[in-house]
Structures are given as C-alpha cells and as structure tokens.
Amino acid sequence: FARTSPVSAFPANGYGVHDMIGNVWEWTTDFWSTRHQGDAPKACCVPQNPRGGPEANSYDPRQPAIRIPRRVLKGGSHLCAPSYCRRYRPAARHAEPVDTSTSHVGFRCVVRTEPIPPT
Structure with a gap:
C-alpha cells in the first residue's frame, strides 16, 4: 500500500489481533x-494508566521557551x-507535541468480535 492499509489487510498475530x-x-x-x-517489574503489574509523568515534565528541555x-x-x-x-514494534514509543498532526x-480502535466469557 502506498499509504495506510485497510483494516485486516494482513494476517492476525498469534493472539488474533490485527494491525498492531x-x-x-x-x-x-x-x-x-x-x-x-515507579516502574513495576512487569508491565502487566502497573496499577493504572496513563503511566507517563506529569504534563509539566513532558516539555522539550531543548526548547525551554x-x-x-x-x-x-x-x-x-x-x-x-x-x-x-x-524499534519498529508495538512497544516502540517516542514523544510528539500535542499540537502536531500528520x-x-x-x-x-479495538473491536471485540466475540463476547468475553464471564469469569
């Protein structure tokens, strides 16, 4: 595809999830x-989201003004x-100013195709 691809254009991963x-x-x-x-030993153990720091700490230190x-x-x-x-992978992360759009x-979006069984 020259740009974005349609949903499910590629096979699902081992968990049945498409397009990650x-x-x-x-x-x-x-x-x-x-x-x-306060990193937990494993990502699954983080008690809440968002996990990032406070907004004031997110400013670019190279551009203080x-x-x-x-x-x-x-x-x-x-x-x-x-x-x-x-690191072209789902866990790759980088900072982006909130006023940026490209x-x-x-x-x-996440869509469940089957209901979650009761626990």
Missing part, C-alpha cells in the same frame, strides 16, 4: 517521560524505514 504496527503511530494518553514513574506538552506515540507507521523509525499519526 505499521499503519499509523498511535496517540496514547501518557504524557512523555524518559521512563515510567516552548511550553507545548508532549504525549507518547507508539507502534510505527506506513512511513517507517529501518533508518528512521525506532498523515501517519492517529489512533487505533
């Missing part, structure tokens, strides 16, 4: 920080190339 990387970088609710505060918060983008896009994207930044 490669279409658009995914906006998250986390404000950018170099590390998650510009106070635009940055959020975490994850996943990679159709424009990724090995020489540009960081053709390869968006969000992912």
Whole structure:
C-alpha cells in the first residue's frame, strides 16, 4: 500500500489481533517521560494508566521557551524505514507535541468480535 492499509489487510498475530504496527503511530494518553514513574517489574503489574509523568515534565528541555506538552506515540507507521523509525514494534514509543498532526499519526480502535466469557 502506498499509504495506510485497510483494516485486516494482513494476517492476525498469534493472539488474533490485527494491525498492531505499521499503519499509523498511535496517540496514547501518557504524557512523555524518559521512563515510567515507579516502574513495576512487569508491565502487566502497573496499577493504572496513563503511566507517563506529569504534563509539566513532558516539555522539550531543548526548547525551554516552548511550553507545548508532549504525549507518547507508539507502534510505527506506513512511513517507517529501518533508518528512521525506532524499534519498529508495538512497544516502540517516542514523544510528539500535542499540537502536531500528520498523515501517519492517529489512533487505533479495538473491536471485540466475540463476547468475553464471564469469569
């Protein structure tokens, strides 16, 4: 595809999930920080989201006069190339100013095709 691809254009992964990387970088609710505060030993054990730091810490320290918060983008896009994207995988993350919009930044929707069995 020259740009984004239709949903389910590629086979599902081992968990039956489609399109986790490669279409658009995914906006998250986390404000950018170099590390998650109070990292748990395993990601599954983090008690709540968002896991990023406070908004005030997300500003770019290289541009102290510009106070635009940055959020975490994850996943990679159709424009990724090995020489540009960081670890082209669902867990890849980088900072993006909240006032930025491009053709390869968006969000992912989750749709359950089968009901979750009661526990």
